[in-house]
Every structure is written in C-alpha cells, then in structure tokens.
Amino acid sequence: MSIVVEHLSHIYLEGTPMAKVALRDVNLIIEDGEFVGLIGHTGSGKSTLVQHLNGLLMPTSGKVYVDGVDLTDKHTSLRAIRQKVGMVFQYPEHQLFGETVYEDVAFGPRNAGLGEQEVEARVKEALGMVGLDYDALKDHSPFELSGGQKRRVAIAGVLAMRPAVLILDEPTAGLDPEGSADILGKIQALHRAGRVTVIMITHSMEDVARMATRLIVMEHGGVVFDGPPREVFAQVDRLKEMGLGVPQVTELMHELHSRGLPVQTNILTLDEAEAELVRALELRRNGTV
Amino acid sequence: MALFKSITIGQYIPGNSTIHRLDPRTKIIGTVLLIVLLFMVDTFWGYALAALAIAAIVHLSEIPPRLVLRGLRPLFVILLLTVSLHLFMTEGDPIFRFWIVEVTWQGLSRGIMMGVRLALLVMGTSLLTLTTSPINLTDGIEGLLKPGKRIGIPAHELAMMMTIALRFIPTLLEEAEKIMKAQMARGADFQGGGLLQRAKSLIPLLVPLFVNAFRRADELAIAMEARGYRGGEGRTKFKELHFGRRDAIALALAFGFVAVVGLLF
Amino acid sequence: MAEPLIRFEGVHFKYNPGTEREWAALQDISLDIYPGEFVAVLGHNGSGKSTLAKHCNGLLVPSSGRVLVAGLDTKDDAEIWQIRQTVGMVFQNPDNQLVATTVEEDVAFGPENLGIPSKEIQARVDEALRAVGMEAYRLHSPHQLSGGQKQRVAIAGMISMRPRCIVLDEPTAMLDPEGRREVMSTIHRLNKTEKITIVHITHHMDEVINADRVVIMVDGKIALHGTPKEVFSQVDLLRRLHLDVPQVTALSYRLRSRGHGLPEGIITVNEMVNCLCP
Structure with missing residues (x-):
C-alpha cells in the first residue's frame, strides 16, 4: 500500500489576515515497508504534512492518494482510510478516555464496526504489541497507570485498528531514556516483522540514524532532503545551518x-x-x- | 485549526481613544447605567436618545461601527424571536388576522421597541469589551467589588478566576481540537447520528478534556504557590487604576443623561 | 567554602504515609548546595528527583530529617514565604505555570504577591525580561509563544522575585531541541552573570555536562555524585542504571577497553577530537 502526495500545499486560515502557508508544493511517494524519519524544526510543516495522509486536513491545493484512493474526492470514506493509516499524536496519553484499558483500546475497532469477538482479539493483540499484559491490565483504569504505560495504551489504541501505515508524531517526547528506548524498540520490532510502514516525526537524529530507511527533512513547509539517512547526514554543514544537527x-x-x-x-x-x-x-x- | 480560531471571545480592539483611556471602573459603571436606562425608557424619543448616546460613544471610541453592529449577528435568532413573540402575542387593535394569528398595532410597536431595546443593550455592552482589554476589565471589576469585601464578596478571588479563565481559554480550545483529531484518527465521528448518538460521541472528547484540565489546575496551583501566592491579602498591583478628571466628567455626564432621559421619557 | 544555601540533612519522604499506597520517594538524602553553584540532578521517572526539587522551597517537607534554606527550616511555617522568595521554582509544563494573559503581567505576578510597590514592580519586570531576552514580547499573550519562550517567561517570573536560587524541575522535558537550547543557555547565563544558584533537574545527559556538580538519583537515593567528568567516568555503573551517556563518552569507553589509550570522562566531541588528534 503506497501513499502518493502530489503538489500538496496547505494554507491555514486562507483568505484571512492571519493566513499562513504551512506546506508548499510537497511531492512524495511512500512505499510499503519503508521506515521514514521525518525531521525539521517546529513549524517546518511536519505535523501538517502527516495530518494530510489520513484526511484530518485537506489540501488547499494538490492531491493525496492512499492505496490509489484520492482523499480529496468527496465520495472517499475517510473513516476507512483512517483505519489503514493509523496516527499516534504527540503525548497520545492525553487523549485517553476509557473507563478501562480495554474500553479505550477497543474504541478504534468498534468504530470500524467489528464484532465483539474480533474487537477482543484486536485489543489482546495490540496490547501484546506494546508489551502490556492483557489479563493484568485490561480492567484497570488507564488513568491509574504510570506515564510510560499510559503512552503504550494510547499507541495500542491505534495499533488495534491494524493499520498498514503507522504515523507517529514524536512518540518519545517527554519520556526518560529507558521509556524512550522501550517504545522505540516496540516500533522497530513491528516494522521488522513487516507489519507496518512507519512514518516517524522526531527530533532525535541518533534515533532516525539507527532506525529509519529513509529520511525526509523539511524546512519552511517544503522538503529539503529526501533519501537514505547516510546520504542525508552527509550534509552536515547544511543540517547544522538549519539548526538540526547530525x-x-x-x-x-x-x-x-x-x-x-x-x-x-x-x-x-x-x-x-x-x-x-x-x-x-x-x-x-x-x-x- | 480554523474550527476554533474563528471564535473570538470578548474581542478587544486595541486603541488610544478617549473611551479606551477611561478607567475601566468608569466604563463598567457607564455600561450598568446604560442598561438601567434602557429598562427605564418606554417611548420612541427615549430609545432615539439612547441610540444617539451609543452612536456618540462609538464615534469617540474610533471603533468602526460595522464591528459594533457585527456583535448583533449571533443574536439574530433571539432578536427575531423577541420581535415576533410580541408581534403575535399582544392583544389590541388588529392590523390583520390570518388563521389563528392576529397582528395588532400594539404588538407591532411593542415588538419593534423590544427588538430595539435588545439590540441597544448588546451594542452598549459590547462597546465595553471592545474598548477594554481583559486585564483592565478584570482589574475594574476587582476595584468595584473591593468595598464589598466587608460583606463577604470575594473580589480578588473572582478577579483571579476571571484572569485564569481568560488565560486558559485559548489553551483549552487548542487542546480540544487536538483531542478531536486524535479520536477522529481512530474513526470517531462527531457529526453524524441523532441527538443521543451525538451526545455519546462527545464522551471521548470531554473526558480527556476534563482530566487534562484538572491536571493543569493542580500544576497551576503548585506553580502559584511557588511564586508566593497566598490570596489577595497584602498583594500589590503592577498596573494601578487611575480615576482621573476625565473619568469624573464622563461619569457625571452619564448620570445626568440617564436621570434626564430615564425620568422624562 | 561558604555556608550552604540549601542543606538536606538525612531527608526521608513518604507519599501517602500509613496507607496501602505508601511509597518512600526519598531515602536518607544528605546534600549541600552552595551559593553560585550549578547543580544538575539526573534520574529516571520515579527516581525521586522531582520530589527532591519540591523539598528545596518547602512545597514538600521531609517526613523525617530536615531541609535548611539559607539557614531556615522549611518545616517552619512562619518562614515559608521567606524561603519561597529565596528559592524560586520552574516546572516542566510551560503552559501550566503562566497565570496572566500577558507576558509582563505574568512576570509581575510574583512581585505582586510579595507586596512590592507598583513602581518597583515595573523596574523588576523590565530587568527580568531583559535577563531572559524576552523584552520584545512583553505584551504578547502566553499562547502566542513557543515552548522555549514560555519557559523563559516562567524563569523571568522567578527572577522578578529576586531569588538567590532557581530550581528547575525538568524544564526542558516538553521542549523541542531549539527550546531546550534557549532554556539551557538562559540558565547558564543567569548562573554566570547574575550569580544565581541553579538546581537543574533533567533526564537529558547532554544537559548536565556543563554543570559544576551532577547528582544521580536512583530509587530515592543518591547513587552517584561528583563533577560531570567523575560521573561520566563510571560508564559501567551508568549503564547498569539504564542511564544514557553521550555517544562520544560511550565510544571512548569502548575504545579504551580495546586498548586505545583514551582518558576517562570524555563528554564532548571537542574533547575527543583533541585527544585523538592532539
């Protein structure tokens, strides 16, 4: 399943005095099985870009295709697309709401209209993927868990939809080194097992150098570099100038x-x-x- | 993002006009007087003079009149309802009759008067927020309520609450939008379905919003304590209010106007 | 050396004492922080480092043992406001510590609480905003600022109270690299030029290398304590504690163990380059 982005531009609050160009003419093809590291300054357009990939934002101009389906087409079911392109926002634990861990993780599969048996299987599987004990935690309130556990429950809530593409916006923000290493390990394992294509926004050059198969560097709403990490990181001077480093x-x-x-x-x-x-x-x- | 950003609450248009520079307490009292006046007058001339006074203030404030009028837009439905209620429900000399509906001369005049009263009320009060920054407004309310402390009105606490609310409204709106998007990414639908369905679909938005708000409140309380906050006792103000000669003149004019117009018309 | 500014004497602290959820967050902490020092406290979530921070200005008081701030016991209710004025505190979430709707009003909040006259508050606000380089934003509202800028305003909100020490409880945990750089350079500058004592709590290794002293907390105890060089020489121990070390530190450790004579405690790229290519 591929994602194709063609001449994508996005302007926030278009036509008002506060209008701001967030993306300008972005072109990308993301293929099955890639692990894309998306880096750039805050405000460079990374978050705006990924929100176009599952139809949370619509282009001001340009096209986005997921698996050949045009997201800008009015007849496209965005719900179906969002099951395929899962998205983990920054600090995802701030979006937990379920009375129990089970209820929270089951939210996505239920919205997809799955039967209760299938939902249960999905929840079990997803909690397993993030390394949480299903039997021990399913009836717990998610609000009583530790910070790291909350984050993992939130990520499980997205994995339970069995997305083919997993987008993560700074999945380790605010975690200590141990918690970060743990989450990144789980993501890498999923990718290695061929279960998901990963697009990860991060500020850690060390992490993407180790994990990503492809690096996309954004600045001022455009793509500046796009290639294997080794090629991109050869641009030491330019990256330092952008304040990103290597x-x-x-x-x-x-x-x-x-x-x-x-x-x-x-x-x-x-x-x-x-x-x-x-x-x-x-x-x-x-x-x- | 456009979803919430288009809402501006108590919008303030910065400026340096005579009205802007008045002490907020003067403006609050003036607004209260205007409200009193609008409930006292009952004749065409009364309303006309009140409208004239508002027009004069708008002119002095250098705020584009269309901005003041725009404040009426959200009230359009209520305005329409008020006018038609009076139009149809007042007994008197009929103008015409249709089925069981009867429109009377008395209804027509009452309807129009009520509509005008409501419109003037909204325009008058929105002038207050248009020309007074939220901080100034809060300071003004605190200043006016201070004498009430002896009878147990928590002036400082109310003002503090208002400040914190104003400070966190944009933060919470941003957060609400983020949570909505995150739940939509998991297939949530905030639009479809009947009333009950829609209310239920708000749970995944409201629960995290409340949980986060409580967490924020907790942290804010600790941060305030660390900054030496212990209530209003012994506190000074960074920007002190100054009730000047201009304020005295403005208040005298307002009192005089309300007394004359209110009692005569 | 001078009198310590903050002194921990055998401090124990328990959350929820006497209940099922009792939890010993600090165990027998003894630590002196001297005027003008830059002390970094490092540790995992749950290591007790934030609990330690909250003891520095009496937001929490010891279950046993005592904490003295400029000679005043934090348990003494009569001295608590003097203590809070001496030791300021900046927290993790930049949003949840700004109270007012404009930057200057927020920086004035502390002095207002202290009962400073209006004229002097103005001078203090100007001075504090200048110290963190935020003069240009005085009329902005907090939500228009970046995370790093908000933290600088929070720091200014402390400086306007003229504290002798500022404790920062993970001030960079929620910031992007640019925001982290802003905050780090601001607090180092305050330490150097204004002689303000800094206690910086963090889990980022790279933020402690310029500190005068590093305290590493594990399970409510001080596990390691010394200059950055001394601490980073203990690569084995740090690894056992699941703490990251800078890549060059790990690299020089590996090379050393393979017989290449590199000194212990290399923590920056420059140091390593100078060792390998003198």
Missing part, C-alpha cells in the same frame, strides 16, 4: 577527518564508529611505530 558520532568523524585522521565520514551509529576508529587508529599506530 548524530554525535557522525559529527565526531567529520571533525576527526578535517583534523587529518583518515576516517570515513559516512558513519551513523556507535558500532560503525567504533569499528572505523579502531581501524584508523591501528593504521596510525602501525604507521608511526
């Missing part, structure tokens, strides 16, 4: 290179950096001995 190890390798240490600069992760530095340092040691 993973710390990537920056380190660039600095070392410019100081004359013969290292590769296309390094994204700690493991890669370790291997490359060991290689370079051993070469130097042997050379100088």
